[in-house]
Amino acid sequence: MNWISDVVRPKIKTLFRREVPENLWIKCPETGQMVFHKDVEANLNVIPGSNYHMRLGAAERLKITFDDGLWEDIPLPEAAQDPLKFRDEKRYTDRIRDARSKTGLADAIRVGVGAIEGSPVTVAVQDINFIGGSLGMAAAEAFIQGARTAIERATPFVIFTASGGARMQEGILSLMQMPRTTILVDRLREARLPYIVVLTNPTTGGVTASYAMLGDVQIAEPGALIGFAGPRVIEQTIREKLPEGFQRSEYLYEHGMVDMVVHRHELKATIARLCRFLTRQPKPPVVEPPPEEAEAPAETIDVPAVSATVDSRAS
Template sequence: MANEKSPENRPLTGWLSRFAPGVRKIVNRRDTPDNLWIKDPDTGDMLYRTDLEAALWVTPSGRHMRLNAPQRLKVTFDDGLWEEIAPPDVPEDPLKFSDGKPYRDRLSQARKAAGRKDTMAIGVGEIDGVEAVVIVQDFSFMGGSLGMAAGEAFVAAAQEAVKRGLPFVCFTAAGGARMQEGALSLMQMARTTLAIQELKAARLPYVVVLTDPTTGGVTASYAMLGDVHLAEPGALIGFAGPRVIEATIREKLPPGFQRAEYLQEKGMVDRVVPRADLPRTLGLILSMLMDGKRAA
């Protein structure tokens, strides 16, 4: 009929309208977040976002989901408070690189998606009462890839620790070097190593927390040069990925290969620590390495 209402404008009728008169108002809300429910990658169960946040983004199945830089800093520092240190600026796209899409466009897109200028974030605050400089690698920004900006940020953070006489903590998460910066990216492996030597010369602790995933040139440099190496449960840690290794050696890898627990068993990781226990564990380690000195 000509006067028949379209389905989207048809009045709500039946038992639903009698028992829930406000249902149309709820359904039509525009402010409902699209990611209210998050799928557990292990079980497929739908998890309520608020509950997942309260659990520090650890699923009931035990999966430690990836955190972005602000989330990591918030769960690490006491009361979620820290002083932010801005990483230094570096030249953008020095090689005028394009892989079908200009590198500048990729940077712009990544910055818009991640809400930050590059992968590294630096904060200063207390971890279980011990003041420390913390640098976090954000995997959501171009896979946490190591480029000039990341290397410069690491050097600046290490030097800030030396300047303040504080221990230095690094949370790693990376797919490797940033190919769009070529050899300039690989040079950051050497530069970060030299920055760690400055910490050692100042007799300041350098503690690494390996998170999922930590691979490539990051593993081959500052990720494995700590005084103590902690790791989150299930984190993938290695140089090349398991599939690349299997294809190269034409053999099946052992169960759990390159996972945090496997590396602890082989001596490459000192301890695997659940996320909820990390602040307390870091506080104890830093306190011992700093001879019991804590913030006033």
């Protein structure tokens, strides 16, 4: 036994070992570039070099959308969790429990009310991390509650979509949510309230076939996959090569399917400007900081001159 190599060296290695976090670096899915996690986070989860827009969770999206990251969470109605008693590799109830533990959400959509550049707005966000952002009964109830809240409070309604489509574990019941959500879009129009859709990566399936493409203004983040069926399924069906960039935001903009493609850095200002325009609200005045007051000069006290008098009697 060599005590130097077997005893001393392992202790020294353990003493100076540094724990490296797993998420210290992020690999850009588009270019393969390795980027420091803090740099991506400070850039609103956009890769600095390639401008690739990473996916955002519901809480992160609401935080960067509302002024000062503050909003009021809207309580959402409950829905039947497993109406069909569905089971594939695991029970549907177990999938819901795991998704709730992972995301902290009740279901795929979260709704909040707050101010965007001073204007009150109701915002709904689909979280792709909750069973692929799929549309089921509970998610539809959240959308409906968000639209009703916008009507009650007379605010614009904005939704950030991110979904793989209808939730297969709920079968025909999930498909029935498509017309239900469409009815609420009509009620927003009857109330003459703006309905703005922001399409993020990915927005597909039954969500695209319903409320995701019914906005008064359709905005898309750069490079987002938007469509009903995926490009691979379409290629296998028609047995033809699809055009370059097919079903991406820029392609849809060129062919009139979306109104604008907006970088995440400009998204908040764009939504605020649209809400003001569609509700005929004036732009909030710019509050300039008060000018710094010059330091007042120190007060001077005039001391009268005192003349010394000499008493002649003392001399």
